[in-house]
Amino acid sequence: MARAVSNRRKALVTICAWAVGIAIFFPILWTVLTSFKTEAEAIASPPSFLFFDWTLENYSTVQERSDYFRHFSNSVIISFGSTLLGLLIAIPAAWSMAFVPGKRTKDVLMWMLSTKMLPPVGVLIPIYLLFRDTGLLDTRVGLVMVLTLINLPIIVWMLFTYFREIPGEILEAARMDGAELWSEIIYVLTPMAVPGIASTLLLNIILSWNEAFWTLNLTAVDAAPLTAFIASYSSPEGLFYAKLSAASTMAIAPILIIGWFSQKQLVRGLTFGAVK
Amino acid sequence: MAFHTRALLSACAMAALCASASAETITIATVNNGDMIRMQGLTKDFTDKNPDIEVKWLTMEENVLRQRVTTDVATKGGQFDVMTIGTYEVPIWGKQGWLVSLNDLPESYDVDDLLPAIRGGLTVDGELYAAPFYGESSMVMYRTDLMEKAGLEMPEAPTWDFIVKAAKAMTDKENEIYGICLRGKAGWGENMAFLTAMSNSFGARWFDMDWNPQFNTPEWKETLTTYLDVMNEAGPPGASSNGFNENLALFQTGKCGMWIDATVAASFVTNPKDSQVADKVGFALAPDNGLGKRSNWLWAWTLAIPAGTQKEAAAKKFIDWATSKEYLELVAAEEGWANVPPGTRTSLYENPEYQKVPFAKMTLDSINSADPNNPTVEPVPYVGVQFVAIPEFQGMATVTGQVFSAALAGSMDADAALAAAQAATEREMKKAGYIK
Numbered sequence: 001m002a003r004a005v006s007n008r009r010k011a012l013v014t015i016c017a018w019a020v021g022i023a024i025f026f027p028i029l030w031t032v033l034t035s036f037k038t039e040a041e042a043i044a045s046p047p048s049f050l051f052f053d054w055t056l057e058n059y060s061t062v063q064e065r066s067d068y069f070r071h072f073s074n075s076v077i078i079s080f081g082s083t084l085l086g087l088l089i090a091i092p093a094a095w096s097m098a099f100v101p102g103k104r105t106k107d108v109l110m111w112m113l114s115t116k117m118l119p120p121v122g123v124l125i126p127i128y129l130l131f132r133d134t135g136l137l138d139t140r141v142g143l144v145m146v147l148t149l150i151n152l153p154i155i156v157w158m159l160f161t162y163f164r165e166i167p168g169e170i171l172e173a174a175r176m177d178g179a180e181l182w183s184e185i186i187y188v189l190t191p192m193a194v195p196g197i198a199s200t201l202l203l204n205i206i207l208s209w210n211e212a213f214w215t216l217n218l219t220a221v222d223a224a225p226l227t228a229f230i231a232s233y234s235s236p237e238g239l240f241y242a243k244l245s246a247a248s249t250m251a252i253a254p255i256l257i258i259g260w261f262s263q264k265q266l267v268r269g270l271t272f273g274a275v276k
Numbered sequence: 277m278a279f280h281t282r283a284l285l286s287a288c289a290m291a292a293l294c295a296s297a298s299a300e301t302i303t304i305a306t307v308n309n310g311d312m313i314r315m316q317g318l319t320k321d322f323t324d325k326n327p328d329i330e331v332k333w334l335t336m337e338e339n340v341l342r343q344r345v346t347t348d349v350a351t352k353g354g355q356f357d358v359m360t361i362g363t364y365e366v367p368i369w370g371k372q373g374w375l376v377s378l379n380d381l382p383e384s385y386d387v388d389d390l391l392p393a394i395r396g397g398l399t400v401d402g403e404l405y406a407a408p409f410y411g412e413s414s415m416v417m418y419r420t421d422l423m424e425k426a427g428l429e430m431p432e433a434p435t436w437d438f439i440v441k442a443a444k445a446m447t448d449k450e451n452e453i454y455g456i457c458l459r460g461k462a463g464w465g466e467n468m469a470f471l472t473a474m475s476n477s478f479g480a481r482w483f484d485m486d487w488n489p490q491f492n493t494p495e496w497k498e499t500l501t502t503y504l505d506v507m508n509e510a511g512p513p514g515a516s517s518n519g520f521n522e523n524l525a526l527f528q529t530g531k532c533g534m535w536i537d538a539t540v541a542a543s544f545v546t547n548p549k550d551s552q553v554a555d556k557v558g559f560a561l562a563p564d565n566g567l568g569k570r571s572n573w574l575w576a577w578t579l580a581i582p583a584g585t586q587k588e589a590a591a592k593k594f595i596d597w598a599t600s601k602e603y604l605e606l607v608a609a610e611e612g613w614a615n616v617p618p619g620t621r622t623s624l625y626e627n628p629e630y631q632k633v634p635f636a637k638m639t640l641d642s643i644n645s646a647d648p649n650n651p652t653v654e655p656v657p658y659v660g661v662q663f664v665a666i667p668e669f670q671g672m673a674t675v676t677g678q679v680f681s682a683a684l685a686g687s688m689d690a691d692a693a694l695a696a697a698q699a700a701t702e703r704e705m706k707k708a709g710y711i712k
Contacts, residue, residue, distance in 0.1 A: 007348045040550045043525040065313065066335075075423075123348060141414045168423050216340055218348060220355040221303055233339045237540060239519050239528075239550070 010096070028252070034163045035245035042241040044051035058246035064256075066229060070249055077140050078215065079208035082147035083201055086155045088150070091197070094159035095185055099168050107158065112153040120213050131218060138220040146218065154207070155200055162196025163189070199269020201218075202262050205247075209255045225249040301330040302590050305345050307538075308335045308578060311410050314607060315598055321475055322597045323607055329590045338465075344492055345582075347449045349374045352584045360380035361406065363397045363670040365650065367665040370405035376581040377403040378595065389621045391640075391644040394576050397648035406578035409600040411619025414473065414572045416560040416594035417527065417545055418534040418554060421452065422446045426533075432563045436477065436502060436571075439534065443510035446533030455510035457532035457557035458503070461519035464663065464673030469573055471680060472673075473662040474500040477564045477571035479653040482664050482701075487657060487710040489701035491676070491694045500680065507684055511672050516685035528552060530578070537564055538575070539642055542635035543614060561640040561645065573662035576619065593621065619643050625675040628643050668708045675700045 034042050036054045062068070082113050127146070128137070136142030166189065174188040190197065212227040219228060233240060233247040259266065305706065306312045319331050325351070334343065345359045350370065361702045369375050379402075381387060387395075394411045398404055416434065417592040421550065423430055426445040427676070431438065443455030472482065480495035490496060507515050510533075512526055520537060524544060527535045528551040533542070548554040549552040562572035579598060597603060604624055607616045614633050616624065624630050625640045658664040663673070676697040685691035705711050 040552075043529065045525075045529055075616075094589075125351060128347055128351050128353060134352060137353060137355055216336075217344060220305070220334050224334070228334075228336065230333045231337050231340045235308055235521075236338055237538060238310060238544065239521050239524050 012080060028157075031245045031252075032249050034242055035249045036167055037242050037245075039242045041105065041240060041261055042245070043239055054251075058242045059250070060252065062233070062246050066232060071224060071226045071251075072254070073142060073231040074223055075209055075227075075251075078143045078147060078223075078225055079205045081106060081140070081144040082151065082208050083204040085144060085156075086152050086204060087197065087201060090152060090155040090159050091155050091185065094163050095189060097156070097160050098163035098166075099171060101144055112156060116150075116153055124217060127214075128218070134144045138223050140223045142216060143215060143223055143225075146214050148212060149216065150211070150214070151204050156162070158200045158203070159193070162193050162200075166192050195265065195269045198262070198265045202258070202266050202269075206255055206259065278632035284350050294678075300328050300590070301332055302327075302357040302587050302594060303332045303334065303355065304358040304360075305334045305336070305341060305356045306400050306592065307338045307341050309338075309577065311615075312360065312577070314611065314615065315409070315603075315617075316609065318603075318606060322594060325597070326584070326590075326593055329593065331594070335409055345614045349582045352582075353585070354582075354584055358586045358594055359578055359580055359582055359709050360577055362411065363394075363473045363574065363578070364660065364663050364665055366398050366406045366578060366580065367400050367659050368667055369580070370403065374583055375405040376408055376583055376585070376591075378581070378592070379404055381407070381592065381596055385600060386623075389601070389623050391620060391622060391643060393574060393647055394620060397574065397576065406577040406580035407580050407595050408620040409599055410617035411574070411576040411643055411644055412539045413562075413574050413619070413639065414536060415542075415562050415638055416534055417534050417541060417641045418558050419446075419530075419532070420558045421535045421556045423558070430558060430560050431571075434564045436564045436565050437534075440502065440506045443506050443534060445643055447510040452531055453533060453535040454512040454526075454531060456506055457512055457518065457523040457526050457535045458507060458515070458520055459523065459537070460507065460511075460520070460681055460684045462516040462674070462677040463519070464670050465683055466519045466677060467684075468673040468677040469662040471499065471503065473562070474503065474571040476569045476661065477562075477567065478502070479565070479567050479569075480617060481652040481654060481656050483658065483705075485655055485657050487540045487705055489696035489698055489705060492646065496694055501695060504683060504690055536571075538634065539618070539639045540601065540635060542639070546634065559635055561642060563712065569651070569653050570640045570642075570645050572646055574643060574648055575662070615665050615712040635645060635676075654698060668704055672701050672704045675704075684708060 033049070035054070035058055037052055038047075038055060038057070041048065041052050070269075097109065131137045131142055134142075136145070139263065171184055171188060171191070174184050212231075215227045216231060221227070223257050230244075230247050230251050233244040235244075306316070312372060316333050316335060319333075320629045323329065323331060334341075334344075341360070342365075345356060345361065346365075347353065348355045348678060349444075355705075361418070362412065366375070390408060391411065394408045398406045398408065415684065416430070416439070418430055423442065423446065426442065428442050428445060430442070434442075441454070443530070443567060445514060446455040447453065458622075459467045460466055468565070478495050478499040480493060481490050484490060507658070512518065512531065518526070520541070522530065523535055524541060525538060526532050527541075527545055530553050542557075542559060545551050545557050546554050551557075562570050562673075564570040577593045581588060581595070599620065604616050608629070613630050616630065618636070618639050625636065629642050630636055646661045648659050648661050658666060663669055681697040682688050685689055702711070
């Protein structure tokens with residue numbers, strides 16, 4: 001009897017989970033489906049779900065009109081560059097906060113988070129002027145720097161919470177065995193925190209990949225990533241939903257695939273320490 | 277280490293290459309409307325004629341591009357050599373000294389051929405600050421079959437009374453046919469473009485000659501109540517979130533009897549590839565109330581050169597090419613007369629080939645009946661038909677657009693919406709120092 005109840009409950013939970021999952025995924029699925037329709041079918045009502053004339057026309061139009069691979073490589077360089085640079089700064093920072101906290105560590109953490117509370121447009125003009133004077137406008141280096149700074153608070157916070165779960169005694173033991181500071185961080189701490197670091201890495205790549213304020217406002221032609229690629233297909237005067245969907249699908253596909261394959265790592269990292 | 281040195285060297289070489297090439301490269305920022313995409317596609321014709329100039333393109337959606345180029349021109353960032361901007365920006369930016377005067381374009385450009393209404397809106401104190409790439413107005417598009425079924429005949433220049441009557445007669449909600457589709461989505465370029473132009477035909481205006489907001493006048497009340505009444509009775513459900521695209525989709529799928537919107541829509545709704553009603557569309561001038569002003573707007577996308585560019589001569593050459601008579605002929609030869617960017621040159625409308633295009637005459641008549649320097653029945657201190665060319669307008673019209681959209685959604689009545697619009701506009705104008 002008890003078994004039957006638990007089975008029923010399991011089924012219920014499974015159904016609920018699937019329902020939520022499908023609801024969240026549906027807009028993406030719809031975008032992908034629309035990208036294979038003609039413009040006329042894209043606005044048809046009632047819309048057809050699967051039974052329409054599948055076409056690749058939109059993809060060839062999009063590829064013909066704009067250089068996908070240039071935007072793609074910019075996106076890769078900017079998102080990976082900023083995340084790796086961020087980790088390089090954040091791992092030592094989070095180490096010191098987690099294992100040798102000072103009187104003001106909590107305040108410093110809060111202060112770092114507070115920088116995320118300012119709307120980015122508030123500092124657009126100052127940053128634009130700095131970039132203009134240093135020649136960083138429309139460069140990948142400039143964007144890597146800005147995105148690193150923007151995501152740094154999140155990276156530090158995430159790593160800090162993972163590191164705090166690691167017993168300090170292990171590090172002490174390493175120190176007893178004569179490990180120096182850097183070997184302690186590299187050979188003892190990092191391997192234990194791999195799930196945490198990996199999920200921080202993935203999450204920040206996704207955040208930087210999707211970042212659409214600075215990447216649009218600080219680039220023109222040379223450093224423009226996929227966000228600019230999408231912005232060239234949305235249109236307030238003209239129905240080009242199918243082409244826009246094709247452009248969006250091309251822009252999100254790489255990150256979707258990375259997310260798909262690293263799902264386990266991502267979930268493990270994000271729930272690390274959440275369940276005691 | 278060797279790798280690093282090599283990378284450094286190659287980076288230097290790349291930089292040097294870029295520097296030597298940049299003397300000839302102009303960067304053009306433009307909106308992604310069909311006509312501009314076509315221009316981008318025809319770049320080769322320009323570079324063939326000017327082999328010493330290379331062209332780089334940034335094409336973006338209008339709102340993103342506006343923010344992007346505004347930041348750049350205001351900070352003299354120098355990222356762009358040619359910018360696509362609208363008739364709203366040109367007078368403001370021209371006055372600020374942000375744009376290069378185009379008065380010295382070569383004689384072959386024939387500046388007197390530009391349509392006077394369009395040219396007037398791009399000229400500040402005698403200086404032409406931008407060259408029009410294409411111009412548009414608004415007009416009535418209607419379903420000839422539904423009009424006939426309702427037993428009515430659309431005059432060439434209808435009145436608002438007729439439009440309201442026809443909208444109600446054409447509505448058949450059971451079959452999802454709505455007599456009229458109008459913009460309801462909040463935004464200074466969305467519902468406020470339509471409502472401001474509509475208010476002109478009711479004798480209303482944004483400001484009197486002393487810059488006092490006028491939303492508390494009977495003229496504005498009549499404008500808004502007419503709009504709300506006809507939309508509530510004969511408009512589609514959820515109209516408060518409909519903009520150009522949503523209405524275009526409704527019209528193309530046969531759900532609208534009439535649609536008053538940009539003349540550029542004519543080529544979409546008559547295109548049999550996308551539109552189910554392509555062969556059943558008629559056109560008429562935007563309605564009026566017999567007061568001497570119609571409710572159509574005037575907009576042009578123009579090419580301008582930001583002050584401070586290092587490549588002014590090359591940029592001018594490009595503008596000369598893209599807005600010339602020869603460019604119109606080039607497009608006609610490549611893609612047919614119907615795809616020529618409309619609404620900029622008198623000579624185009626005198627061309628017998630172009631006169632065959634079904635919406636050509638209506639577009640010209642609409643453009644000619646709007647005067648940005650004299651847009652309203654009573655005098656106003658501002659330039660602009662469906663906007664007021666002052667920097668504060670975007671913010672004020674965004675707020676008023678939101679309350680009018682809320683009124684359409686039914687969450688407040690017309691009086692409350694007008695009072696809120698008046699209060700918000702007064703506050704903003706005081707803050708900006710126009711009124712005490």
